Amino acid sequence: MSTQAATAARTGTRRSKIGPERELELYGAVLDLLRERGYDAVTMEGVAARTKCGKATLYRQWKTKSQLVTAALAKSRCSLFTGIDTGSLAGDLRAAALAAAGRRGHDTELMEAVGQAYLQHPDLRRALRETVINPEVAALDAMLRRGVERGEVAADNPAITFVAPGLLGLLRVERLFEDRFGQEDALPAYVDAVILPALGIGPSDT
Amino acid sequence: MSTQAATAARTGTRRSKIGPERELELYGAVLDLLRERGYDAVTMEGVAARTKCGKATLYRQWKTKSQLVTAALAKSRCSLFTGIDTGSLAGDLRAAALAAAGRRGHDTELMEAVGQAYLQHPDLRRALRETVINPEVAALDAMLRRGVERGEVAADNPAITFVAPGLLGLLRVERLFEDRFGQEDALPAYVDAVILPALGIGPSDT
DNA sequence: CCCAATCGAGACGCAAACGTATCGATACGC
DNA sequence: GCGTATCGATACGTTTGCGTCTCGATTGGG
Structure with missing residues (x-):
């Protein structure tokens, strides 16, 4: 699998070893922590611990917590209502x-x-x-x-x-x-x- | 003014010097901080600083932040809709x-x-x-x-x-x-x- | 097939808030 | 009035998360 497909577009020339599935894993952990404990309790250390990922790795990709959470929200869109069409x-x-x-x-x-x-x-x-x-x-x-x-x-x-x-x-x-x-x-x-x-x-x- | 009216009921036999108006002042600061920054950002030190009140004083009256916020919510009830009666x-x-x-x-x-x-x-x-x-x-x-x-x-x-x-x-x-x-x-x-x-x-x- | 850069892991100093303890000064109760 | 408990203020050690940095190990590119 071309592992820097999603990454190349985000980080430009940097060659990251984080594949798309790993990226979604990180985002998933962010959203889980969001739901479980709220925004303020979302922690770089918490995300790193839960995903077995170094803190430096997180900071290498996202400069701040706000960016990380925003990115997680932006990439996890799955609409509830889209596609419904019963005829009436x-x-x-x-x-x-x-x-x-x-x-x-x-x-x-x-x-x-x-x-x-x-x-x-x-x-x-x-x-x-x-x-x-x-x-x-x-x-x-x-x-x-x-x-x-x-x-x-x-x-x-x-x-x-x-x-x-x-x-x-x-x-x-x-x-x-x-x-x-x-x-x-x-x-x-x-x-x-x-x-x-x-x-x-x-x-x-x- | 009987200054321990509200306090006697709360702390039992303790004689607090916090009068009812001072009490509402503290609660008001709590609610203001709540609205401005959210629950997690409500801080004992923040409340103490804003009200010029010692931290020990706060801890003397309320054991935890949850109790303080709960009390502030409970004592500040002013209903929007109560009293409306236009006839239709x-x-x-x-x-x-x-x-x-x-x-x-x-x-x-x-x-x-x-x-x-x-x-x-x-x-x-x-x-x-x-x-x-x-x-x-x-x-x-x-x-x-x-x-x-x-x-x-x-x-x-x-x-x-x-x-x-x-x-x-x-x-x-x-x-x-x-x-x-x-x-x-x-x-x-x-x-x-x-x-x-x-x-x-x-x-x-x- | 080797070099370089990223990986996971964690130590580091910094800052903020916790909850406790101490300190004069004040104001209440008797 | 006088003693005493509470007041406001602040110092203290602890905890937690930040953001940086260093360290082998790993892995992808040329």
């Missing part, structure tokens, strides 16, 4: 809710972890937005656009704007309402009870 | 949205700050819930109950459950969507576009 807007949104409920905690914890940090580090906020938020929002927007084209919802329905923030926001506070609706089906229920009525789609319209 | 559910919800938009950032930053920390400290999560979340939720529930009693909304409308989490969740993600709707009127627009339609209340019903 209601079906799409329900499928999205199910997908979010399934991976619950995984991405939510990531957002919790950088929640405070991104208020102070604009580059971190940008990375989070471009990596985690924007792809999901784009996928939801695509669903809505298809729904508009199919005539399922009016193009000027003001609720359209709030579908994505509402859904992600609900994900963001579920931990605080776990006594109320910590259940698996909270998100699909939200789609049926709030989003679809606001969009003017009845429960019968598949 | 739509009016109440719009007033609540305006109130939240006005104090925007203040409580949101507090939630961001403890967002990651409360995943690991159950007592901290409990304090946040009882202090910041529950009063607001109770006030919203009271609005909804009055709306049900007035016949403005059906008692079994499933959207009722999602009014409070939806509103607080939107507050929680606004920073991530600031390119979309960072405006002041985002929350009132959400009420009109999503919540009221989902509750079956038309725009004309005051």
Whole structure:
């Protein structure tokens, strides 16, 4: 395997011995530490220890913790909602809710972890937005656009704007309402009870 | 002024010289530091320095940082939504949205700050819930109950459950969507576009 | 097939915060 | 008033993470 494929592009002329799979291993450790203990607890020494990697090696590739975390976020994009297309807007949104409920905690914890940090580090906020938020929002927007084209919802329905923030926001506070609706089906229920009525789609319209 | 009123209840027989106003001053500094830099950056030395208070004094009253922060959260309750009663559910919800938009950032930053920390400290999560979340939720529930009693909304409308989490969740993600709707009127627009339609209340019903 | 550069590992000095202990000065309770 | 406990302030040793540096071992390029 051409081991400096990913590295050459990043470090320029330097010939690093870190292969792409090793790179993802490092990023994975960063994201795991993020989820487990939060941004402030992500430590170069912690990453080095967990990945059996020398600290100097980390500093050779990334100059600061902020860069390392940003890079880890940027390279680990896997969208929840992308690819959903059931043929109807209601079906799409329900499928999205199910997908979010399934991976619950995984991405939510990531957002919790950088929640405070991104208020102070604009580059971190940008990375989070471009990596985690924007792809999901784009996928939801695509669903809505298809729904508009199919005539399922009016193009000027003001609720359209709030579908994505509402859904992600609900994900963001579920931990605080776990006594109320910590259940698996909270998100699909939200789609049926709030989003679809606001969009003017009845429960019968598949 | 009876200076150990608040203290006697906390420390038992010890006679502390910290008066109630001084106590609130300390708590205020804790909350300010929380909002400015996040939970992990709240430091006993930082609090001591900002309040011109000896570290030993802090340790005399609170054994750990977690206790100090929890106490600060618990004693600083001031609900946004409590007291709103315009006579109609739509009016109440719009007033609540305006109130939240006005104090925007203040409580949101507090939630961001403890967002990651409360995943690991159950007592901290409990304090946040009882202090910041529950009063607001109770006030919203009271609005909804009055709306049900007035016949403005059906008692079994499933959207009722999602009014409070939806509103607080939107507050929680606004920073991530600031390119979309960072405006002041985002929350009132959400009420009109999503919540009221989902509750079956038309725009004309005051 | 050899040289050079990177690897993992860890020692090093520095800085920050912890939690404790000590110190006059102050203000409360009796 | 007087004694005493708490006050604010600060010194102290410890711990933790930073970022740099050195060390054999390894490995890829020419």
